[in-house]
Amino acid sequence: MNPINDYLKGTVKELQGEKAFTYLAKAREITERKGIKIISFGIGQPDLPTFDNIINAAKRALDEKFTGYTETEGIKELREAIADYLNYRYHAGVRPDEVIVTTGTKTAIFLAIAAYVRPGDEVIIPDPTYPAYPELTKLFGGKPIYVAMKFDPEDGFRLDLEAIENSITPRTKAIVINNPHNPTGAVFRPEEVTKLLEIAKDYKLLVVVDEIYDNFVYESSTFRGILELEPEWRNYVLYTNGFSKTFSMTGWRLGYLVASREVIDPIRKLAANTYSCPPSIAQRAGVEALRSEASWRSSRAMIELFRRRRDVMYEELRKIPGIDVWRSTGAFYMYPRVRKILDGLGMNVDQFADWLLENYGVVVLPGTAFSETNMGRDYVRLSFALDEELIKEGIDRLRKAVEK
Ligand SMILES: Cc1ncc(COP(=O)(O)O)c(C=O)c1O
Helix, strand or coil, rough: HHHHHHHHCCCCCCCCHHHHHHHHHHHHHHHHHHHCCCCEECCCCCCCCCCHHHHHHHHHHHHHCCCCCCCCCCCHHHHHHHHHHHHHHCCCCHHHHHEECCCCCHHHHHHHHHHHHCCCCCCEEECCCCCCHHHHHHEEEEEEEEEEEEECCCEEEEECCHHCCCCCCCCEEEEEEEECCCCCCCCCCCCHHHHHHHHHHHCCCEEEHHHHCCCEECCCCCCCHHHHHCHHHHHHHHEEEEECCCCCCHCCCCCEEEHHHHHHHHHHHHHHHHHCCCCCHHHHHHHHHCCCCCHHHHHHHHHHHHHHHHHHHHHHHHCCCCCCCCCCCCEEEECCCCHHHCCCCCCCHHHHHHHHHHHEEEECCCCCCCCHHHHHHHHEEECCCCHHHHHHHHHHHHHHHHHH
């Protein structure tokens, strides 16, 4: 009997990490061991550094010695800037006191799930999924209920709304929606999202929303934010978003949660007991990011660049026999189905990803990083947040591997 170890059973010991981070470490190890250049389609972050005007704002914050704790909910200037952004973009009527700034969108997701999920609660999650929602659900004693998304190589990935409704039980507490979607790169149609909201309302469920990729939309007419689609969001929506992707600020750890005032109050206490406040310097940088035209200009240019990279990746992937690939419309991922290739090679998708890395120096993430079902076992995720030439070279290596 070893209390420090045994008492972890059924709690954090059962958590899955994020495979993206595991492959980052594996790639580093292989680079050191073999000295080969690794091309990584693995981790989901823009390859550009944070824009200069944002960095300069952080430097000014340091020069002014703005280095202490701030309000738990974040400085007023930043909450106002966030509310203005959401109201300008989504006509949402968000007030600054309905915003809590967090240490990344992931922390906002953590707060939402920690506040609401209790043992035995069921949380419906479209499958495949970004892993934080099911993992945190499990940590708090809840049960993720995965509902497979529909995939058609012509039409892409869609929510299966009928299956979502059919999976509701008296224990269901919430539905999670991440739009644009990681890992598939789908942007759900406004009518799909509206229908999902209607289902949630009919059954009195919460909707946990993650719109961290809301600016990474490549077909302009497709995306509508939930705060815009649902004027009554205060009644049942926990909305999360952040700075990591739009402004290439992954390392700054800055995100936010929006909900009705009654919810923000207790959640602020949870945050105060967890991390006290978001980083002061990052908050000043966040104000600059949202308020300055320069950062939006840089962000738009980055997203245009990503659009071209997406097209390059799609065209290159299409040339590989045995891959069913759909040109994603959002985020910066493609999620091709590689079932025929796996069958041909006699490998499962994890072995395939390891084999590609070890022998061809290419990182792709196995779909099992995002799903325990065939929505994971038959797919790989590739990020196109890297240089066009590298995309071409990496996919060329993939093609050679598969053709062999
Ligand atoms: C869907 C989704 N939500 C949240 C996050 C976490 O973002 P942050 O860096 O703001 O914590 C990511 C990062 O990859 C993501 O893909």
